[in-house]
Amino acid sequence: MASVYEKYGLKKVINASGRMTILGVSTPRPEVVDTVAHGLNEYFEMKDLVDKTGEYIAKLLKVENAVVVSCASAGIAQSVAAFIVKDDMELLYNLHSSEKYVPREIIVPKGHNVNFGAPVSTMVELGGGIVVEAGYANECKPEHIEALINPDTAAILYIKSHHSVQKSMLSVAEAAAIAKKHGIPFIVDAAAEEDLNAYYNTGADLVIYSGAKAIEGPTSGLVIGRKQAVEWVKMQSNGIGRPMKVGKEGILGFTKAIELYVLDPKKESGKEMVEKMTPFMDKLNKLNGISAKAVWDGAGRDIARTEISFDEKVIGKTAIEMVKLMKQGDTAVYFREYKANDGKVDADVRSVSAEQLDVIYNKIKSIIEGA
Numbered sequence: 001m002a003s004v005y006e007k008y009g010l011k012k013v014i015n016a017s018g019r020m021t022i023l024g025v026s027t028p029r030p031e032v033v034d035t036v037a038h039g040l041n042e043y044f045e046m047k048d049l050v051d052k053t054g055e056y057i058a059k060l061l062k063v064e065n066a067v068v069v070s071c072a073s074a075g076i077a078q079s080v081a082a083f084i085v086k087d088d089m090e091l092l093y094n095l096h097s098s099e100k101y102v103p104r105e106i107i108v109p110k111g112h113n114v115n116f117g118a119p120v121s122t123m124v125e126l127g128g129g130i131v132v133e134a135g136y137a138n139e140c141k142p143e144h145i146e147a148l149i150n151p152d153t154a155a156i157l158y159i160k161s162h163h164s165v166q167k168s169m170l171s172v173a174e175a176a177a178i179a180k181k182h183g184i185p186f187i188v189d190a191a192a193e194e195d196l197n198a199y200y201n202t203g204a205d206l207v208i209y210s211g212a213k214a215i216e217g218p219t220s221g222l223v224i225g226r227k228q229a230v231e232w233v234k235m236q237s238n239g240i241g242r243p244m245k246v247g248k249e250g251i252l253g254f255t256k257a258i259e260l261y262v263l264d265p266k267k268e269s270g271k272e273m274v275e276k277m278t279p280f281m282d283k284l285n286k287l288n289g290i291s292a293k294a295v296w297d298g299a300g301r302d303i304a305r306t307e308i309s310f311d312e313k314v315i316g317k318t319a320i321e322m323v324k325l326m327k328q329g330d331t332a333v334y335f336r337e338y339k340a341n342d343g344k345v346d347a348d349v350r351s352v353s354a355e356q357l358d359v360i361y362n363k364i365k366s367i368i369e370g371a
């Protein structure tokens with residue numbers, strides 16, 4: 001097969017930045033790729049496929065019900081719609097134009113109303129909801145949410161994410177407790193989280209995950225939760241869910257990815273990452289004006305990264321300039337850039353092979369020697 005890079009003139013990318021949506025997120029395991037191909041070549045009664053894979057996933061995760069959706073964003077929109085529409089056909093078909101009175105307010109901690117690449121509020125509005133922000137940009141206590149609950153409240157939405165404000169925010173359990181006390185549905189967006197049980201077990205009615213992030217599936221999403229709530233999400237495929245449709249290949253591929261994630265996890269340990277990066281660090285440390293060392297994930301996960309420091313006085317370039325130059329040429333190298341104004345970048349090696357580490361080294365060498 002002609003390389004798509006050549007055919008379309010695409011830039012090759014080495015992803016040393018982690019799980020980045022703008023670079024294509026992750027690469028599924030071969031078993032998942034095979035399942036996608038198999039799925040594409042077969043026919044199914046689609047409702048049967050959705051129901052049976054959902055039952056399989058629910059059993060694996062020990063939850064009441066599950067459905068594969070097209071992505072986590074679609075999961076948010078359809079979860080919001082599910083609790084507004086329930087099984088009302090008039091609302092299902094006329095979500096945004098119906099004049100029927102139903103509760104539509106979705107309470108979100110203000111520090112959770114983030115932009116994950118698109119705004120949380122846009123997904124809520126797509127689902128027919130009205131965003132009501134609780135608390136402040138830097139603080140949300142249980143009482144801030146409780147004060148906003150009224151007969152128009154349709155659900156509470158919690159965004160469990162590194163994108164959210166972490167300081168002085170109520171916990172998932174605290175939010176679940178308020179929802180339960182007032183009999184209000186509780187939705188957790190856990191798009192990039194690794195734990196597929198915690199938020200459901202804490203009392204969420206619906207929990208949403210992104211398919212290609214931690215679970216490393218194809219482009220897809222997962223909604224798990226209470227039996228009836230998930231059935232209402234499924235009904236949305238005859239409403240706003242239709243333009244967010246997931247195909248048979250995505251459903252089957254993602255179900256396989258979840259199975260592997262649960263039953264046969266192959267997570268590279270931090271120690272293995274250090275082993276992989278050691279020859280790379282040793283070589284970098286021999287370059288004039290460059291120093292490299294292993295650093296551990298700031299959020300406490302078992303992830304080691306190579307921190308590369310650029311000495312501007314020696315190499316004549318700032319780290320910010322290096323970041324830019326590394327993206328130019330035939331192969332673009334993406335680092336974690338958030339420390340660049342301190343003269344450093346981190347290389348996340350999870351999606352980088354030993355050969356690609358050599359490419360990165362050679363690129364750095366030729367940039368600083370060309371200077």
Ligand SMILES: *Cc1c(COP(=O)(O)O)cnc(C)c1O
Nearest residue numbers: 071072073116161191192210211
């Ligand atoms: C990535 C992300 C999403 C969106 O996930 P998609 O599957 O790309 O739609 C939503 N919420 C949070 C917190 C995310 O990190």
